[in-house]
Amino acid sequence: MALIEIAGLEVVFAARGEAVRAVRGIDLSVEPRESFGLVGESGSGKSTVLRALCGLAPVSAGRALIDGRAPPALGRIGSRDRAFARRVQMVFQDPYGSLHPRHTVDRVLSEPLLVHGLGGRRERDRRVEAALQDVGLDASFRFRYPHQLSGGQRQRVAVARALMLEPSVLLLDEPTSALDASVQAEVLNLLSRLREERGLTFLMVSHDFAVIDHMCDRLAVMQQGRIVEVLDREALARGAVREDYTRALLAASQAHAPVQ
Numbered sequence: 001m002a003l004i005e006i007a008g009l010e011v012v013f014a015a016r017g018e019a020v021r022a023v024r025g026i027d028l029s030v031e032p033r034e035s036f037g038l039v040g041e042s043g044s045g046k047s048t049v050l051r052a053l054c055g056l057a058p059v060s061a062g063r064a065l066i067d068g069r070a071p072p073a074l075g076r077i078g079s080r081d082r083a084f085a086r087r088v089q090m091v092f093q094d095p096y097g098s099l100h101p102r103h104t105v106d107r108v109l110s111e112p113l114l115v116h117g118l119g120g121r122r123e124r125d126r127r128v129e130a131a132l133q134d135v136g137l138d139a140s141f142r143f144r145y146p147h148q149l150s151g152g153q154r155q156r157v158a159v160a161r162a163l164m165l166e167p168s169v170l171l172l173d174e175p176t177s178a179l180d181a182s183v184q185a186e187v188l189n190l191l192s193r194l195r196e197e198r199g200l201t202f203l204m205v206s207h208d209f210a211v212i213d214h215m216c217d218r219l220a221v222m223q224q225g226r227i228v229e230v231l232d233r234e235a236l237a238r239g240a241v242r243e244d245y246t247r248a249l250l251a252a253s254q255a256h257a258p259v260q
């Protein structure tokens with residue numbers, strides 16, 4: 001059975017009295033342990049799909065389910081949210097924005113455990129140290145603040161935080177596009193390794209085909225809130241693309257340096 005199931009999904013935002021149809025009826029299934037990419041031009045609705053899956057955007061019609069369940073309603077904190085957070089986590093583009101500037105790495109990583117009442121002090125310490133090690137940061141990083149880290153190190157901390165509750169699904173929104181090319185490759189390789197080791201399922205947004213090609217088994221191409229085609233990696237490698245829109249995106253992406 002698919003782990004992520006999206007059917008007839010529509011998301012409509014009300015912006016200054018006008019309805020913005022960000023997602024216009026999409027269907028998508030992602031299997032357990034699969035890594036699936038969403039590509040498309042800016043504003044095509046990629047991030048909105050991820051947000052609908054975790055309850056941060058309204059599902060106006062259709063459904064967006066993970067493991068057969070809809071996300072908890074916006075603004076309601078309860079046991080369903082806690083159960084959901086233990087299955088699904090999101091990683092954003094900008095680790096600087098998503099890490100609290102006045103919280104140490106230790107606090108950032110312990111907080112999910114505290115909120116979920118997991119482990120005593122010793123157990124939390126052990127898990128924070130293990131989490132740092134898992135993302136390739138040594139113990140000296142534990143009491144640093146975000147501004148004392150490089151962009152790549154910050155994103156490693158954001159990945160470690162996302163994994164603290166041992167979720168099965170990661171929703172990744174342009175997780176490396178704020179990083180330099182060489183650092184980008186390191187973080188992508190880290191994500192691939194963690195996925196392999198932990199049997200994670202990824203749904204990943206990028207505007208960059210090289211990133212998607214590096215990371216994903218299949219991808220959907222989005223345009224104006226719709227999916228125009230779904231490709232697997234092999235079709236992408238052969239250039240077996242049906243839509244001119246996809247070809248244009250591919251050409252624009254290939255103008256940039258490929259991921260190593």
Ligand SMILES: Nc1ncnc2c1ncn2[C@@H]1O[C@H](COP(=O)(O)OP(=O)(O)OP(=O)(O)O)[C@@H](O)[C@H]1O
Pocket residue numbers: 013014015020021022040041042043044045046047048049207
């Ligand atoms: N909260 C919101 N309120 C109103 N409109 C929104 C909201 N969030 C997104 N939109 C609109 O929905 C459309 C899709 O946005 P979305 O962020 O999903 O696109 P995207 O493909 O992820 O783009 P990018 O690659 O630039 O991040 C855009 O027209 C955007 O302006």
